[in-house]
Amino acid sequence: MNQRLLLRLLWPVAAAVVTTVFALARLAGDPRFYFADDTQLGSFGQWWQLGDQLRQGRLPILEPSAWQAGNYLAEGQWGLFSPLTWLIALGARASEDPVVFATIVKVLFLVLLSLGTYVLARSFTAARAWAALSAVLVPLCGFTVYMDAASWSTGLFNAALLPWVWWALRRAVEASRSPIPYLIASYLLVSFGYVFGVIALVAILVESLVRAIWQRDRDRIVRSLLASAWGAAWTVLVYLPGILTASVTPRGDFVVRNWFFLNADLTDVAGAASPTFPATIRTWVEEVQAPDGLLEEGVALWTGEPTNAPLVYIAWLLPYFLLVLPLSRAALRRCIPLLVLGSATFIAILAPSHIAAIRWPLRFIPYVALTLLVLFAVAATRTRWRELPKSRIRWTFALIVVLAVLNIGNVPLEWRSVGATAVAQLILLAAIVFVARRPWREAVRTAVMVTGAVAVTAATVAAQIVAMPRTPLPGSAVPDVSTMRQVLSEPRGDAIAVGNINAGAGDPATWDERLVANLWYLSETDVSNLYTVLPYDDFVQDLCMDLRGNTCADALDTLWSTDRETGERLSDLMGISTVLAMKATFPDQPQAPAGWHLEREGEFTWLFQRDEPLPAAGGVVWTGDGTALSEIEVSDGAVSFRVDEAGADGRVVLSRLDYPGYAISGAVKGDAVRDWLLTVEVSGAAPGDVVTVRFQPPGMPLLVAAASLGVLVAAGWLLLRLVSRRRAARPTTPAATRTRG
Structure with missing residues (x-):
């Protein structure tokens, strides 16, 4: 060198x-x-x-x-x-x-x-x-x-x-x-x-x-x-x-x-x-x-x-x-x-x-x-x-x-x-x-x-x-990955935590029973109390959940209450089979409804589970009177089902948020139940018709066009530079040296 x-x-x-x-x-x-x-x-x-x-x-x-x-x-x-x-x-x-x-x-x-x-x-x-x-x-x-x-x-x-x-x-x-x-x-x-x-x-x-x-x-x-x-x-x-x-x-x-x-x-x-x-x-x-x-x-x-x-x-x-x-x-x-x-x-x-x-x-x-x-x-x-x-x-x-x-x-x-x-x-x-x-x-x-x-x-x-030895922003006693992986390590359906999840976050012992915000991803159980920068307005108001997953005490009553339109418990409409209640918010044992039981009392939490776990969120959770269907396939991005009968109430409720971007074939989109549960209207469908509900990011054609434009711009710029360099390197013949023909 x-x-x-x-x-x-x-x-x-x-x-x-x-x-x-x-x-x-x-x-x-x-x-x-x-x-x-x-x-x-x-x-x-x-x-x-x-x-x-x-x-x-x-x-x-x-x-x-x-x-x-x-x-x-x-x-x-x-x-x-x-x-x-x-x-x-x-x-x-x-x-x-x-x-x-x-x-x-x-x-x-x-x-x-x-x-x-x-x-x-x-x-x-x-x-x-x-x-x-x-x-x-x-x-x-x-x-x-x-x-x-x-x-x-x-x-x-x-x-x-x-x-x-x-x-x-x-x-x-x-x-x-x-x-x-x-x-x-x-x-x-x-x-x-x-x-x-x-x-x-x-x-x-x-x-x-x-x-x-x-x-x-x-x-x-x-x-x-x-x-x-x-x-x-x-x-x-x-x-x-x-x-x-x-x-x-x-x-x-x-x-x-x-x-x-x-x-x-x-x-x-x-x-x-x-x-x-x-x-x-x-x-x-x-x-x-x-x-x-x-x-x-x-x-x-x-x-x-x-x-x-x-x-x-x-x-x-x-x-x-x-x-x-x-x-x-x-x-x-x-x-x-x-x-x-x-x-x-x-x-x-x-x-x-x-x-x-x-x-x-x-x-x-x-x-x-x-x-x-x-x-x-x-x-x-x-x-x-x-x-x-x-x-x-x-x-x-x-x-x-x-x-x-x-x-x-x-x-x-x-x-x-x-x-x-x-x-x-x-x-x-x-x-x-x-x-x-x-x-x-x-x-x-x-x-x-x-x-x-x-x-x-x-x-x-x-x-x-x-x-000023530390940031003014809060911290907590987050443990190692192995410890966090043990929290709700035996999944019984989807879960939700209710109450003040952050209570005792500075105490290492509390992390054996609950996680916080996006750390729930480390659990084997799918827990909905995650961190978002885009909280869904009506969902937030209904469950009083903040953007980091904390809820008020009323959230538990809301989950176990009966929805007026469907007659089903909200927890069932969400596909929730496990509820983790924080003792900091619920010092006395909450009363579980029929079909639920207290699985475990911890030092910091009450763990309730449904007697018969429900399928994970994403599928059909309720149909209107007289409407019957058979589910064909459920994935994160799509649901398809066959209409067996379309009754006077043709509503079909899915355990999904009603985000912009859902496209429905074989039926039409209905008014969201509780203003946030995705609802499909199949009244116009005939028996045997297959309905597909598919999510794609809103503005998908524009996204594809933007990505294509990016590729074309890069290719064009590189090609333009290559042509310019070749022209600059090309030898020229001075006019004075040209010979007459």
């Missing part, structure tokens, strides 16, 4: 190693740091189930027994079209310790984010050392560390992929290089199913196209259009099922409200350079009823006191931006894409907390951090440090003081940490000036500055671990 290659690898490898060390250091404060809230309640069980299905050669689209969580394509974040998600899922299925597995995945993606930041900064002509510094700092953004890395896996995945997508786009569009890296990276970004990274990508693509049009560069216009069409095609494929399903969920309501929930104001932004400053960002702390009776996510809005985490923190060196500005006109033109995305995402984090389906805009702050820190690397590369004007030093001094005053005014109780940060920044300012004026070679000065900055960063990470 030659010396030049070693030099090229030194800085990115160093950045990756430092990122790994800082990421693992979080485990000193909390060994389960990367296994909080949505990772334990949603991601791991979801990965495990997807991996289990993939091992069987299946890609799950719909699972009736999962009820409101079973419309997997509409859920989006299952990543059904993502090869990278498949790889993670197969790894989860093979793992025994979910905490260790999640930690490995999160750390790897933080390193991927670091390396992506490095190559992106280099594409904007940042020097290697400064690009490496930005690569160390971007994964330490407060929101990335305390929310995305700790809990929201797909948010971290998007943040990690975006710099790679942006780098590959610039490479393909600006430099006319191979589009293959962009095609792969952008597909992976979109297929994760997390919309915030896709919105950022849209902003990048629009900027690229507008700039190419402004500069009248035909080739770049064409490449920008191809890049946009490619991204749009896969965005339609991933997101259209959820959009077309939103009408039966809370996501279908167009609401613009500001409940000061996971969004920032201008005074909060002043804390972007303070590593332990909590600002006034509010998240889930205390449950309260939403204004005007509106139910957030099907149950209630959660809000409370400011969150004890530095969610607006970007980097401690932000005040030193004044030392490296202004940029030259040429550098400013080169950095227009950074300025556009940075401005757009900065405005977004100040937006109302709820804008239709886009909620909690602070989730854009990792992209603000990316643009700012890459811009800093570019500006620092062009700074003549030995000629640093005194005016810049004075303005930097003033900015540090002003930010400290604003932060103390915003959160007075944090005056000690804010004051300590300001004093440290002033001392560092003096150190920077000292180093800047040494008569050293520029490479030595840069190396000293960057190494010193990494040392300071290590100190800020240590301060965070001491002051």
Whole structure:
């Protein structure tokens, strides 16, 4: 390996190693740091189930027994079209310790984010050392560390992929290089199913196209259009099922409200350079009823006191931006894409907390951090440090003081940490000036500055671990996979849990009797209390079930009550044969109806089972008076039956949610029983007619067209580049050398 290659690898490898060390250091404060809230309640069980299905050669689209969580394509974040998600899922299925597995995945993606930041900064002509510094700092953004890395896996995945997508786009569009890296990276970004990274990508693509049009560069216009069409095609494929399903969920309501929930104001932004400053960002702390009776996510809005985490923190060196500005006109033109995305995402984090389906805009702050820190690397590369004007030093001094005053005014109780940060920044300012004026070679000065900055960063990470050792999001004592596999390990039909499932989640002993949210996928029994981002409105209201599977106490009475229209118990209409009641909600033994018995009393639960188990959800559970039929076949995606007799009441009820996307041949769709049970009307059918009820994602022709368009765009782009390269390589005969005939 030659010396030049070693030099090229030194800085990115160093950045990756430092990122790994800082990421693992979080485990000193909390060994389960990367296994909080949505990772334990949603991601791991979801990965495990997807991996289990993939091992069987299946890609799950719909699972009736999962009820409101079973419309997997509409859920989006299952990543059904993502090869990278498949790889993670197969790894989860093979793992025994979910905490260790999640930690490995999160750390790897933080390193991927670091390396992506490095190559992106280099594409904007940042020097290697400064690009490496930005690569160390971007994964330490407060929101990335305390929310995305700790809990929201797909948010971290998007943040990690975006710099790679942006780098590959610039490479393909600006430099006319191979589009293959962009095609792969952008597909992976979109297929994760997390919309915030896709919105950022849209902003990048629009900027690229507008700039190419402004500069009248035909080739770049064409490449920008191809890049946009490619991204749009896969965005339609991933997101259209959820959009077309939103009408039966809370996501279908167009609401613009500001409940000061996971969004920032201008005074909060002043804390972007303070590593332990909590600002006034509010998240889930205390449950309260939403204004005007509106139910957030099907149950209630959660809000409370400011969150004890530095969610607006970007980097401690932000005040030193004044030392490296202004940029030259040429550098400013080169950095227009950074300025556009940075401005757009900065405005977004100040937006109302709820804008239709886009909620909690602070989730854009990792992209603000990316643009700012890459811009800093570019500006620092062009700074003549030995000629640093005194005016810049004075303005930097003033900015540090002003930010400290604003932060103390915003959160007075944090005056000690804010004051300590300001004093440290002033001392560092003096150190920077000292180093800047040494008569050293520029490479030595840069190396000293960057190494010193990494040392300071290590100190800020240590301060965070001491002051804020864990994410503000909840965690619990989730055990190993073997323990969870023993819960309801002998299935007797479909099951549902009722009551406060989360009660005692911090006690390891409780996990021998019940699981939580998507961890139910690890049980041999199909349990409906799963995690969904698309709760079904009428189902939620009927069973008072929240999006993580908790129910109120009345849910048990509802399950065992008789439905007025059909005369059947609701539990029978759902195909439920097992009920697990939480003692935290039902301290006294509930009275089971006829046909049910108490199978087992545990320390924390009551386990009831039907005397004769019913078939799993998905099939026919009731027919109207005078109507008789014979079931032919039942699968997750379809039901077929033969009509033996069509009576005056031709309704046929299936134990399925009435999702958009069902197609019925041989009969017509009826009004849903209880407003959510799929109902077929066979009054017009003759004896012997076969009725087929089949589910396919709504908008299926558009999905096929979008996928076809994506393939055609990729093929066309590659073919166009091949033709262009052949034309460029073709030898030409100068006119002066032509001979007369």
